[in-house]
Amino acid sequence: xxxxxxxxxxxxxxxxxxxxxxxxxxxxxxxxxxxxxxxxxxxxxxxxxxxxxxxxxxxxxxxxxxxxxxxxxxxxxxxxxxxxxxxxxxxxxxxxxxxxxxxxxxxxxxxxxxxxxxxxxxxxxxxxxxxxxxxxxxxxxxxxxxxxxxxxxxxxxxxxxxxxxxxxxxxxxxxxxxxxxxxxxxxxxxxxxxxxxxxxxxxxxxxxxxxxxxxxxxxxxxxxxxxxxxxxxxxxxxxxxxxxxxxxxxxxxxxxxxxxxxxxxxxxxxxxxxxxxxxx
Amino acid sequence: xxxxxxxxxxxxxxxxxxxxxxxxxxxxxxxxxxxxxxxxxxxxxxxxxxxxxxxxxxxxxxxxxxxxxxxxxxxxxxxxxxxxxxxxxxxxxxxxxxxxxxxxxxxxxxxxxxxxxxxxxxxxxxxxxxxxxxxxxxxxxxxxxxxxxxxxxxxxxxxxxxxxxxxxxxxxxxxxxxxxxxxxxxxxxxxxxxxxxxxxxxxxxxxxxxxxxxxxxxxxxxxxxxxxxxxxxxxxxxxxxxxxxxxxxxxxxxxxxxxxxxxxxxxxxxxxxxxxxxxxxxxxxxxxxxxxxxxxxxxxxxxxxxxxxxxxxxxxxxxxxxxxxxxxxxxxxxxxxxxxxxxxxxxxxxxxxxxxxxxxxxxxxxxxxxxxxxxxxxxxxxxxxxxxxxxxxxxxxxxxxxxxxxxxxxxxxxxxxxxxxxxxxxxxxxxxxxxxxxxxx
Numbered sequence: 001x002x003x004x005x006x007x008x009x010x011x012x013x014x015x016x017x018x019x020x021x022x023x024x025x026x027x028x029x030x031x032x033x034x035x036x037x038x039x040x041x042x043x044x045x046x047x048x049x050x051x052x053x054x055x056x057x058x059x060x061x062x063x064x065x066x067x068x069x070x071x072x073x074x075x076x077x078x079x080x081x082x083x084x085x086x087x088x089x090x091x092x093x094x095x096x097x098x099x100x101x102x103x104x105x106x107x108x109x110x111x112x113x114x115x116x117x118x119x120x121x122x123x124x125x126x127x128x129x130x131x132x133x134x135x136x137x138x139x140x141x142x143x144x145x146x147x148x149x150x151x152x153x154x155x156x157x158x159x160x161x162x163x164x165x166x167x168x169x170x171x172x173x174x175x176x177x178x179x180x181x182x183x184x185x186x187x188x189x190x191x192x193x194x195x196x197x198x199x200x201x202x203x204x205x206x207x208x209x210x211x212x213x214x215x216x217x218x219x220x221x222x223x224x225x226x227x228x229x230x231x232x233x234x235x236x237x238x239x240x241x242x243x244x245x246x247x248x249x250x251x252x253x254x255x256x257x258x259x260x261x262x263x264x265x266x267x268x269x270x271x272x273x274x275x276x277x278x279x280x
Numbered sequence: 281x282x283x284x285x286x287x288x289x290x291x292x293x294x295x296x297x298x299x300x301x302x303x304x305x306x307x308x309x310x311x312x313x314x315x316x317x318x319x320x321x322x323x324x325x326x327x328x329x330x331x332x333x334x335x336x337x338x339x340x341x342x343x344x345x346x347x348x349x350x351x352x353x354x355x356x357x358x359x360x361x362x363x364x365x366x367x368x369x370x371x372x373x374x375x376x377x378x379x380x381x382x383x384x385x386x387x388x389x390x391x392x393x394x395x396x397x398x399x400x401x402x403x404x405x406x407x408x409x410x411x412x413x414x415x416x417x418x419x420x421x422x423x424x425x426x427x428x429x430x431x432x433x434x435x436x437x438x439x440x441x442x443x444x445x446x447x448x449x450x451x452x453x454x455x456x457x458x459x460x461x462x463x464x465x466x467x468x469x470x471x472x473x474x475x476x477x478x479x480x481x482x483x484x485x486x487x488x489x490x491x492x493x494x495x496x497x498x499x500x501x502x503x504x505x506x507x508x509x510x511x512x513x514x515x516x517x518x519x520x521x522x523x524x525x526x527x528x529x530x531x532x533x534x535x536x537x538x539x540x541x542x543x544x545x546x547x548x549x550x551x552x553x554x555x556x557x558x559x560x561x562x563x564x565x566x567x568x569x570x571x572x573x574x575x576x577x578x579x580x581x582x583x584x585x586x587x588x589x590x591x592x593x594x595x596x597x598x599x600x601x602x603x604x605x606x607x608x609x610x611x612x613x614x615x616x617x618x619x620x621x622x623x624x625x626x627x628x629x630x631x632x633x634x635x636x637x638x639x640x641x642x643x644x645x646x647x648x649x650x651x652x653x654x655x656x657x658x659x660x661x662x663x664x665x666x667x668x669x670x671x672x673x674x675x676x677x678x679x680x681x682x683x684x685x686x687x688x689x690x691x692x693x694x695x696x697x698x699x700x701x702x703x704x705x706x707x708x709x710x711x712x713x714x715x716x717x718x719x720x721x
Contacts, residue, residue: 041570045551047472067329126365131373139375140356219369222322222356234359238325240485240542240559241566 030255037061037249044244060245069224070250073232078257080142080228081210084149088157088206089199091150096161097187101173111162118155122215125151130219140222148216153206160205164198165191200268207261211254229254318352319343319610322367322380324360326627327565327634332357334627342617346610371395376602378611382429384420384596384666385678391428392675397601397608402615403427409621411640414661419672420596429598430615433628433635435560436660437488437593438580442467442555453581457496457522460556460584464532467555474534476526477554480694481540486687487680488667489545489558492593494519495669496586501680501711502671509715511689511708512701515588520693520700522586527694538694550574558583560595564653565634580653582660594664596673597635636661676718685710 036044038056064070098104099111129148130139138144168191176186192199214230221227229250236247262269321339326332336355343353356377358366370376376395390396403421406413417431441453445467454460464475479485491501498515502508510516527533534553537544546563548554550571557563567575582590599618601611617623621639628637629647636657637643648654668677680686689707692698 045547047551047553127369127372130369130375134373134375140354215365218362219366222354222358224357227357231359231362234361235325235357237359237361238327239360239562240546241327241562242543 033248033251036244037252039245041245060249064246064249068246070232072224073227073229076142076226077211077228080145080149081207083146084153084210085203085206087146087150088153088202091154092157092161092202093187093192095158096165097191099162100165114155114159126215126219133220139220140226142226144220145217148220149210149213153209157202157206160202161198164195168194197268200265204261204265204269208258211258317607318354319348319614320354320378322356322358322377324358324363324381327562327631331627331630334630338618338623339614342614346613374604376604378605379599379601379614381432382598382600384598384673385681387421387429387598387600388423388673389675389678390600391423395602396428397603397611398426398428399430399601399612399615400427402430402612402619406619409639413638414640416594416662416664417596417638420666421598429600430619431638432597432599434638434661435595435636436657436664437492437558437560438656438660439583440549440557440559440563441579441581442577443579444577445555453579454584457584457586461526461530461532465530468532473553473555475532475555477545477548477557478533478537479540479545480537480690481544482684482687483542484681485542485545486690488593490523490686490690491667492558492583493523495591496583496588497522498588500670501668502715504670506671506674507715507719509708509712511711512704516704517700520704523690524693524700538691561633565632568632578653580656582656592660592664593667594661595666676715679714679718680711
């Protein structure tokens with residue numbers, strides 16, 4: 001008995017230690033970003049790497065807002081990520097519902113095709129995508145970038161929702177249809193309210209994908225007016241000189257929205273990842 | 281409950297979807313040729329916001345003169361890091377910019393692949409300016425005897441030098457590499473300060489730094505015929521042995537230099553951890569805006585001499601105009617406008633010394649004559665050679681640079697403890713293969 005208790009205690013401590021290591025592993029880069037953004041150039045380039053800024057300054061942030069179009073980047077990233085998220089939720093729900101409930105030829109091929117589409121690497125797609133966007137005059141527009149991002153997020157979101165919708169008892173929906181609901185109405189009134197955890201995962205996934213994406217944003221956008229944060233950050237590197245202060249400041253601010261989104265959806269995200277993702 | 285879709289309906293929907301999906305592929309062929317009259321300029325950031333602003337202003341001023349509205353100008357800012365992928369996609373889609381800035385090996389690469397517009401007439405006009413231009417810049421833009429790019433700036437790679445440390449030790453800037461080693465040993469105080477911030481990581485700057493030293497010992501990568509690779513020559517062997525001794529015996533190069541990226545030598549100098557670094561004047565220009573005290577004690581010198589004298593590196597940036605543009609006269613007009621000495625001088629001076637003018641007479645301006653740091657620049661610009669010396673910056677030379685063949689060679693010696701001759705032999709074979717493959721096309 002004593003030996004069992006001791007083993008459990010040991011395992012608990014080992015688990016805690018592992019978590020502590022992972023915590024440090026996760027937080028130290030973030031801390032380093034914050035600390036660097038508060039240092040002066042001389043300290044950043046100094047011989048000794050200082051853990052805590054010696055003379056903290058908001059100079060990098062002042063430069064960021066006064067001398068760079070960072071606010072524009074932030075605005076564009078927000079518009080694009082939010083629209084992509086909404087688009088993924090609406091189109092993903094409709095697509096997943098059709099695949100889960102309607103019978104039509106090629107249904108299973110489309111369902112499998114979704115995941116194969118998701119697996120094609122972006123580095124193969126960006127040139128043909130550029131050609132398509134160029135033809136439809138969607139280069140250098142937020143609409144073009146949103147459509148490109150929906151190409152990334154929709155297959156995965158539809159596939160994830162498909163699994164979840166299949167787990168919703170069909171009898172509930174049949175009852176709604178008998179009571180006079182249409183398919184769309186049954187989706188909105190019955191299925192979606194029961195699928196909140198999966199929708200939260202879809203929202204979180206779409207938002208972070210659209211927020212962090214670099215390759216398409218780099219290739220499909222030219223002007224400052226449409227540029228997003230990820231590509232804006234690279235403008236702090238001029239040839240072989242890095243402007244670390246503003247770059248780290250921008251990186252710190254860029255992490256805030258995804259963190260907020262995660263905090264809002266956290267409760268459902270955990271549930272959704274453990275339930276919906278394994279069903280279907 | 282489940283609704284059935286007929287086979288006919290499914291086939292109809294699939295046909296429409298296939299039509300929509302494939303339409304871009306034939307539409308894209310004609311879209312570019314049919315575009316309205318406009319000017320597309322991709323701007324790679326210059327070294328200072330002022331230079332960027334002036335350049336943008338010049339694009340719009342020219343467009344106005346050419347009868348275009350502001351809305352007819354597509355002015356994009358493309359970071360250096362993103363440039364290659366973006367340009368590759370744009371070319372593949374048949375939609376490259378009309379004009380942009382290209383590095384020397386890119387001019388050759390895109391000229392060889394038939395994408396660049398012949399701009400010999402613009403360059404000839406520049407050559408006719410009083411005192412002309414530095415002809416050393418021409419090797420990077422000439423392709424089969426025609427100018428396929430307009431040389432924008434000819435950039436020497438001086439040795440950035442801490443004059444205060446030399447003064448404290450009552451020493452002069454060393455004239456030879458032997459003196460350089462002795463001076464280095466006297467002024468350094470490791471680990472806080474190593475004398476020579478030589479780039480030795482798997483990056484482009486390492487090729488530049490290593491080759492520059494090898495030239496002084498009679499080495500080179502390829503003969504002027506751009507075919508005969510001579511990497512395993514006695515000159516290169518002598519030079520590699522000097523670098524090995526600097527690193528292992530004299531210990532004047534920081535050990536961490538073998539893992540530096542292209543900014544490693546910049547950071548070492550800017551943080552006062554190196555007394556000498558070989559780099560374009562981007563460091564000097566950075567100090568102008570960020571550390572005036574260090575700038576005041578920074579000298580810019582030619583590299584010390586070896587048995588074969590002093591050989592200095594230059595690199596050349598150029599403007600390229602793409603053939604796909606349905607309005608080539610507009611693109612050439614913009615290049616001509618940029619290169620009008622009065623317009624050009626404003627941009628060059630606003631970079632704080634980062635860009636060195638391609639027009640010789642612009643060196644008479646007080647901007648260049650009043651600063652002792654620039655006193656060797658004119659000679660370096662006149663006599664400098666590209667990294668591909670004795671060859672030109674061909675696509676093959678570009679591949680050698682981009683695949684880090686020479687940095688791998690020096691790491692064989694410094695990290696894997698290979699004999700220099702063995703490392704050079706391996707490097708030689710790789711470069712021969714690259715040149716042979718490029719020769720075949």
